[in-house]
Amino acid sequence: MTPELGQLALILALMLALAQSILPLLGAWRGNRALMAVARPAASGQAVFVALAFAILVWAFLHFDFSVQYVADNSNLQLPWYYRIAAVWGAHEGSMLLWVLILNVWTVALALFSRQLPEVFLARVLSVLGIISVGFLCFILFTSNPFGRLLPMPADGADLNPVLQDPGMTFHPPVLYMGYVGFSVAFAFSIAALLGGSMEQAWVRWARPWTNAAWAFLSCGIVAGSWWAYAELGWGGWWFWDPVENASFMPWLVGVALIHAQAVTEKRGSLRAWTILLSLFAFSLSLLGTFLVRSGILTSVHAFASDPRRGTYILCFLAFVVGGSLLLYALRAPKVAGGKAFALISRESAILIGNLMFTVAAAMVLLGTLFPLLGDALNLGKISVGPPYFGLLFPLLMLPVVLLLPFGPYLRWGKSDVPALKQVLVRAGMAAAACAIIAAFFVEGQLKAIAGVACAVWVGVGVVLYIVKRWREMPRGRRYPAEMAGMLLAHFGVAIFLIGVLLSESLSVTRDVRMSPGQVAAVGGYEFRFDGVTQTTGPNWVAEQGVVTVTRKGAPIAVMHPQKRTYTHERVQTASAVDPGITRDLYVALGEPMDANHVEGAWALRLYTKPFIRWIWGGGLFMMLGGFVSAADRRFRVKRDAEATQTITTPVQESQA
Amino acid sequence: MNPTRQRRLTIIIAVLAAVIVASALVVYALQQNMNYLFTPSQVQGGEAARYKTFRLGGMVKAGSIQRSNDSLKVTFTVVDASGDMPVEYNGILPDLFRENQSVIATGHMDGARFVATEVLAKHDETYMPKELKDAMAKAHSGKHIDETVNQDKPSP
Numbered sequence: 001m002t003p004e005l006g007q008l009a010l011i012l013a014l015m016l017a018l019a020q021s022i023l024p025l026l027g028a029w030r031g032n033r034a035l036m037a038v039a040r041p042a043a044s045g046q047a048v049f050v051a052l053a054f055a056i057l058v059w060a061f062l063h064f065d066f067s068v069q070y071v072a073d074n075s076n077l078q079l080p081w082y083y084r085i086a087a088v089w090g091a092h093e094g095s096m097l098l099w100v101l102i103l104n105v106w107t108v109a110l111a112l113f114s115r116q117l118p119e120v121f122l123a124r125v126l127s128v129l130g131i132i133s134v135g136f137l138c139f140i141l142f143t144s145n146p147f148g149r150l151l152p153m154p155a156d157g158a159d160l161n162p163v164l165q166d167p168g169m170t171f172h173p174p175v176l177y178m179g180y181v182g183f184s185v186a187f188a189f190s191i192a193a194l195l196g197g198s199m200e201q202a203w204v205r206w207a208r209p210w211t212n213a214a215w216a217f218l219s220c221g222i223v224a225g226s227w228w229a230y231a232e233l234g235w236g237g238w239w240f241w242d243p244v245e246n247a248s249f250m251p252w253l254v255g256v257a258l259i260h261a262q263a264v265t266e267k268r269g270s271l272r273a274w275t276i277l278l279s280l281f282a283f284s285l286s287l288l289g290t291f292l293v294r295s296g297i298l299t300s301v302h303a304f305a306s307d308p309r310r311g312t313y314i315l316c317f318l319a320f321v322v323g324g325s326l327l328l329y330a331l332r333a334p335k336v337a338g339g340k341a342f343a344l345i346s347r348e349s350a351i352l353i354g355n356l357m358f359t360v361a362a363a364m365v366l367l368g369t370l371f372p373l374l375g376d377a378l379n380l381g382k383i384s385v386g387p388p389y390f391g392l393l394f395p396l397l398m399l400p401v402v403l404l405l406p407f408g409p410y411l412r413w414g415k416s417d418v419p420a421l422k423q424v425l426v427r428a429g430m431a432a433a434a435c436a437i438i439a440a441f442f443v444e445g446q447l448k449a450i451a452g453v454a455c456a457v458w459v460g461v462g463v464v465l466y467i468v469k470r471w472r473e474m475p476r477g478r479r480y481p482a483e484m485a486g487m488l489l490a491h492f493g494v495a496i497f498l499i500g501v502l503l504s505e506s507l508s509v510t511r512d513v514r515m516s517p518g519q520v521a522a523v524g525g526y527e528f529r530f531d532g533v534t535q536t537t538g539p540n541w542v543a544e545q546g547v548v549t550v551t552r553k554g555a556p557i558a559v560m561h562p563q564k565r566t567y568t569h570e571r572v573q574t575a576s577a578v579d580p581g582i583t584r585d586l587y588v589a590l591g592e593p594m595d596a597n598h599v600e601g602a603w604a605l606r607l608y609t610k611p612f613i614r615w616i617w618g619g620g621l622f623m624m625l626g627g628f629v630s631a632a633d634r635r636f637r638v639k640r641d642a643e644a645t646q647t648i649t650t651p652v653q654e655s656q657a
Numbered sequence: 658m659n660p661t662r663q664r665r666l667t668i669i670i671a672v673l674a675a676v677i678v679a680s681a682l683v684v685y686a687l688q689q690n691m692n693y694l695f696t697p698s699q700v701q702g703g704e705a706a707r708y709k710t711f712r713l714g715g716m717v718k719a720g721s722i723q724r725s726n727d728s729l730k731v732t733f734t735v736v737d738a739s740g741d742m743p744v745e746y747n748g749i750l751p752d753l754f755r756e757n758q759s760v761i762a763t764g765h766m767d768g769a770r771f772v773a774t775e776v777l778a779k780h781d782e783t784y785m786p787k788e789l790k791d792a793m794a795k796a797h798s799g800k801h802i803d804e805t806v807n808q809d810k811p812s813p
Contacts, residue, residue, distance in 0.1 A: 259807070381693050384712065393683060
């Protein structure tokens with residue numbers, strides 16, 4: 001009976017979502033305050049019912065209710081309780097429910113913390129969010145019902161995909177979805193601005209913390225996913241340019257462009273139409289990402305089988321959101337566009353160049369990801385685009401960004417003077433060159449590693465120089481407002497990330513070896529001794545556990561225990577062993593027994609040393625932190641009456657350039 | 658031309674030049690890195706002859722997996738309904754690699770053998786990659802394909 005209540009809750013939520021999307025919009029159009037006032041309570045009510053449905057699904061998992069098809073497909077009696085909760089979003093139906101739940105959380109938060117916004121504008125924002133919610137709730141109810149029954153009820157369920165049975169997996173999807181869904185706020189703001197035909201700087205100021213927070217969540221989700229792939233999949237890689245990784249990376253790239261463009265629009269009123277366009281793209285790509293992952297239209301490690309109705313619905317919904325918003329943009333953008341002009345050497349120009357690079361990078365990734373679909377549609381054959389495509393183009397596109405980055409904070413709005421920039425160029429350039437020369441002695445002529453050190457020092461020193469300058473020139477208490485601190489943190493994260501990527505890519509040593517017990521293999525200055533395998537068991541798996549003793553010039557470093565787990569239903573999953581370190585990771589994964597009947601004999605092993613690989617995620621975490629710190633700036637929350645009522649209608653001013 | 662127009666023109670030209678360079682690079686990179694998927698019978702029919710590197714998809718033939726005694730070298734046969742292709746690989750096979758399961762191997766032909774540099778098996782053992790299913794269906798349109806490998810949903 002309870003699962004039917006979940007279904008009922010979803011239907012009620014859909015009714016409220018319909019009310020939330022239609023009535024306030026009508027009210028805003030007719031100037032009817034009673035209709036506009038529907039938005040808030042409808043949003044809250046909808047959130048209650050969606051949360052109820054979600055809780056009922058969690059309850060079904062916790063109580064082994066295998067009469068629910070989704071529960072039976074994704075859990076069994078042996079699965080520990082924490083993975084039964086994670087199993088809620090372990091497959092398509094539950095993921096969609098989680099998506100709607102998070103959308104409702106964002107909507108309610110927005111309704112609570114936006115009392116300063118004009119009534120009409122807020123009504124439009126909430127109704128746009130309502131429309132998105134209607135789309136997803138219909139999708140769930142008509143094509144992906146998580147509460148469908150399975151009769152007769154099986155005695156035990158299938159299993160959650162063993163790949164997903166990992167601590168990283170429990171929070172990777174929710175955090176990623178927080179990011180995807182978070183962009184819906186910027187999207188709703190833009191649509192509301194287009195509908196209203198005007199865009200106030202104060203509104204952009206309001207949208208900024210939401211966008212920054214969404215982007216920070218997305219960064220966190222991507223870092224968690226990358227870390228999980230590294231630790232779990234047993235290949236030792238951290239990024240594969242897999243379609244699903246790309247799906248989360250595209251909104252992230254556009255998100256980077258968006259948070260910078262929003263800063264320009266808020267501070268200077270320029271680039272307004274561009275900011276709106278970016279927020280439409282960011283959310284459209286988030287939608288695309290959500291659907292690409294679980295729809296099965298692309299061959300990927302994440303893809304699941306699906307039924308064709310879903311594909312059709314998704315296509316229609318995407319067409320409605322992307323097409324509708326672009327149409328609205330085409331009709332209304334000229335009305336909101338405009339702003340102050342700026343000189344060639346100015347902060348606006350630098351941000352614009354960065355913006356172009358990031359959007360082109362996102363377009364490049366989009367092309368590479370969807371090209372197989374395109375080839376299929378045009379009957380070119382079954383094509384896949386290899387990682388070298390991305391590996392060649394992405395660094396090329398990001399190089400100008402890295403080179404420009406240290407100048408960013410020094411540049412002034414409108415028009416900047418050159419001498420200050422020359423000073424940065426000389427100082428950061430000399431530091432980078434010096435470090436590159438020193439590094440050259442350590443990395444045995446690996447050009448990539450030297451370039452990595454040079455780029456990282458260039459960016460890092462640039463950021464530090466600016467921190468010192470603020471410290472000297474500004475009075476205490478006004479040196480680093482949260483917005484600026486966040487920017488500096490995120491930019492410094494880029495330096496850390498560059499070190500991690502370029503050093504680990506160029507200096508990693510990878511060996512796949514066949515080893516008998518007692519045999520020693522030397523990899524990257526360490527000796528790995530294989531001491532055979534033993535049997536071990538976990539809550540719902542049995543495993544062969546290898547023992548690998550690592551020494552360096554005879555001194556013991558670590559004893560590692562890579563596993564080959566066999567879960568219920570004979571599903572095999574590698575669990576690699578990692579010995580972490582700041583300057584290097586040691587990584588061991590069990591391959592397979594050379595003779596399946598003699599597991600005590602020789603095995604295939606992967607032995608890796610990965611210098612500085614942790615810096616990759618460290619850099620990502622710095623960027624995430626930067627996003628959250630920026631979002632927390634008090635300036636975004638303080639109401640300024642004078643500005644809130646002043647619409648930007650000033651004519652375009654020519655600068656003195 | 659007044660300064661504003663001149664500046665706008667400079668910007669437009671710069672953006673256009675950037676777009677042209679970017680497009681050229683993208684086309685080049687795509688051409689270099691497009692991998693086509695073929696089934697063994699398509700390869701034997703000569704369809705893959707134009708491509709140096711391509712992907713071979715099919716089922717691992719039962720009893721065909723042969724390991725070397727002293728290295729990681731492994732050979733196996735990939736089959737579809739009417740063709741087979743010996744594959745050689747030097748490395749560790751994925752967890753889900755086993756007999757009668759679908760695989761996709763990336764590599765090149767060396768004589769009559771396919772030398773793989775990467776072997777992928779799908780995460781869900783009863784699920785066949787859609788592109789592989791399509792490729793196999795296309796290679797044998799009208800012929801019977803084993804139903805057990807063609808199911809979309811995991812068996813209960």
